Amino acid sequence: MKNRIGIIGGGQLGRMLAFAAKRMGFYVCILDPVPGSPAGQVSDRQIIAGYNDEEAIVKLAKQSDYLTFEVENANGQFFDRLVKKVSCKINPSGRSWRLFQDKLEQKLLLEKGHIPQPEFMPVNSLQDLKVAIKKLKLPLFLKARFDAYDGRGNVLIKKEKDIDWAWKRLKDKKLYAEEFIPFVKELAIMIGRGSRGEVVPYPVVETAQRNNICHFVLAPAQISPLAKKRATNVATLTLKLLEGAGVFGIEMFYTKNDLVLINEIAPRVHNSGHFTIEACATSQFEQHIRAITGMPLGKPDMIVPAAVMVNILGERTGEAKVFGLEKLLALPYTSVHIYGKRETRIERKMGHITVIGESLPEILKRAQLARKYITI
């Protein structure tokens, strides 16, 4: 049996992938520049090297049967070449990475696939931006095509007078403009694709963001059955446009009139899918491992009526220390995940909490309480 998995990136996603892979009996090697990384702590081996250290990646690929990623960005061209030189399976593929690197390319593809999304226009000059504002109206997002996630590289232009400031701030990057959607809720679906092309969507969830970092996740989403169907359709159709095996995160806007528009695609397991560990028959991490190793996908349905996930973000800078764990664990049906990062930083993802139960309002309250109790 081929059983060696290499993971590029040793943060919390790599760690939870490693938990799933180890449980299923795989050998796991992590590539990460930080010794004793969150994922390295729970894996057979860690290669200490940067995410883009091509020599180290070749080394990892040569001693792996399956190669996958926890990072949001990878050099697509490099992986296109690599896959021809090694026998290990690489997911997502180089082509996927090239696509995910360029948000404008993504939007053009979604347009081709008739997936509902906010209007957008390429912006190559201040003149282009002004045309976009005329067509798409204010407020308007000016966004970087490359290296933009968790809100980095995005500016919301609210008024005419912000235009120059926004332009100055981003003009050195390749840009596009995007219609601002006054959404009612943000939704997300984790969706897996197996190596034989079978597609398995998880239940639709609501995500509540703060400072562009996913903060609360409510499962299942409190929206109409029609909206759920639309969201699941958007995710399924989107996956048809992409290639490769693995789990993808599809983030969406839910607007009045029960409409669903796609916002972003994550080419991997995602923060909005952490609830699946406690609440679903198969966690997103196990699903990803099943997918990339050519195994059949697992059932995605919830085994509890409701779940709330809340991130534990750093609130200071310095050595990580957990305070309040005892108080948190006194709350019923409350699980805690602490990622084992050595250093804490303001807004850094240090852990998360999942509460399961009968009804969302009740467990949301408990999740808020749990979050208040703990600090890392």
Place this chain on the structure above:
Amino acid sequence: MKNRIGIIGGGQLGRMLAFAAKRMGFYVCILDPVPGSPAGQVSDRQIIAGYNDEEAIVKLAKQSDYLTFEVENANGQFFDRLVKKVSCKINPSGRSWRLFQDKLEQKLLLEKGHIPQPEFMPVNSLQDLKVAIKKLKLPLFLKARFDAYDGRGNVLIKKEKDIDWAWKRLKDKKLYAEEFIPFVKELAIMIGRGSRGEVVPYPVVETAQRNNICHFVLAPAQISPLAKKRATNVATLTLKLLEGAGVFGIEMFYTKNDLVLINEIAPRVHNSGHFTIEACATSQFEQHIRAITGMPLGKPDMIVPAAVMVNILGERTGEAKVFGLEKLLALPYTSVHIYGKRETRIERKMGHITVIGESLPEILKRAQLARKYITI
């Protein structure tokens, strides 16, 4: 926060304890003689040394805040001395280990606590054995007081003519005789005790054994509410006789007339509690980590209607290799745990499968199928 856990023993129980501890953010060091042991693979560190290497244990204790065990046997006297020399908390305690080492001592304690159990008598001579047979009748168990588990050191004397053979086989050990109970079912309860003395029993399960190794576990047990109450009482009363924080496994006989008798106590997480990972709000492994680190215990109740656990035992001798994983994972609601042991042996515990679902008969069938598909 004190966050360093040392575990003596690096097999599958240590591995699943490590998964739980790492998820909660603890630093985990394993002591095991085999490099890259199942638990060592998923822990921060492994000290390569024998389970009874006192020098290595002192070293582990000195760099741990909490020390615990996955082995069935430990030198109680040594840990009695150790606990006075180091600041780390040790569970189970030396006194518990002294008790668990001597099955006859255990039975005398249970008798004192009025816990229903099979009749027994100490056996120091062939004469004693003959007296026991007269009093307790045939068939009768002749059992070793020390180093006996998973059926080792036990002989069932069925007929008069077996007496000499049984005596010859065990006479070099300290022995006792035990009434044979023609049980209808075997039951088990995992039960946790926190550092403040709170006691939290899991649901009663049925265990079906083959060759004295726990093979199938059915949760919840299909017995009357009265019998469930009796079993839970037996477990709770038994825990009152023991000391220390942690999870204990209580194995019982269920007889006609709805009676429950205690059979054995495991001073740690146990094979019959593996179903808790998928089926309960808190797994036995997380519960044990909560208990030994002084945290409040978690809810033990099942979050699914039914679960079946089946062991994957080795069927040959040689390098471990997994066959049939793909077929197994095509079954719905079926999780697999492979322990990462390098060598397989006949009847060696190599992994286990858990199936969850609505009703036991349906998922038992699926668990049998899953077991048939896989071999390691």
